[in-house]
Amino acid sequence: GTPLSKTGRTPSRFPGSRRTIPSSTPGGPKLREEKILVTIRVRPLSPKEQAAYDLIAWDFPDEQTIVSKNLNHERHTGPYSFDNVFEPTCSTSKVYEQGARDVALSALNGINATIFAYGQTSSGKTFTMRGITESAVNDIYEHIKFTTERDFVLKFSAFKNI
Structure with missing residues (x-):
């Protein structure tokens, strides 16, 4: 870290x-x-x-x-x-569930949300964010699938500063 x-x-x-x-x-x-x-x-x-x-x-x-x-x-x-x-022994799924899921899903209620990783080179940012992004996208599409009374417009941006 x-x-x-x-x-x-x-x-x-x-x-x-x-x-x-x-x-x-x-x-x-x-x-x-x-x-x-x-x-x-x-x-x-x-x-x-x-x-x-x-x-x-x-x-x-x-x-x-x-x-x-x-x-x-x-x-x-x-x-x-x-x-x-x-x-260090914590799984990425636990990091998502306890540390990022609520933020990611708050966007479905019209709340602006940002999740970003900060740290020195080789500190695990890309590894963590890949797992969090995959889980967030899965949860968002799952929510949309079961919310048929609403239309959703999704906008997503990501970048990796190298």
């Missing part, structure tokens, strides 16, 4: 951080609530890392918290809380 010091974001110590922001509407100013969910997935060690006896640099006291193991005896930098924290 990406060390938190490299992400450029101070993690929330309060899961499901919400903020209210002003919004202009035809009827005048209005406040709307915006919710940003932050999910962390720590990838397993690669065979090369295992052969070098590398260690995972994080402990996982619960499903919302990570703590640096401080392997290099640097200044302690934790604990950090997020909406979801997935250990």
Whole structure:
């Protein structure tokens, strides 16, 4: 996984951080609530890392918290809380079900939704997003199949910054 010091974001110590922001509407100013969910997935060690006896640099006291193991005896930098924290042994289907499914399906109710992966090279972004995208598309089409009283227009975009 990406060390938190490299992400450029101070993690929330309060899961499901919400903020209210002003919004202009035809009827005048209005406040709307915006919710940003932050999910962390720590990838397993690669065979090369295992052969070098590398260690995972994080402990996982619960499903919302990570703590640096401080392997290099640097200044302690934790604990950090997020909406979801997935250990290296976690399946992509669990990451989708618990960390992305509700966001993906909220688009069917007219709510703008974005799911993106951020991290250093070889941290598992493409691997994770392929699985999440496949599951989201399956769920969306399944929902459409059983919602015959509505018409849907789907727009999907994706890119990989290399």
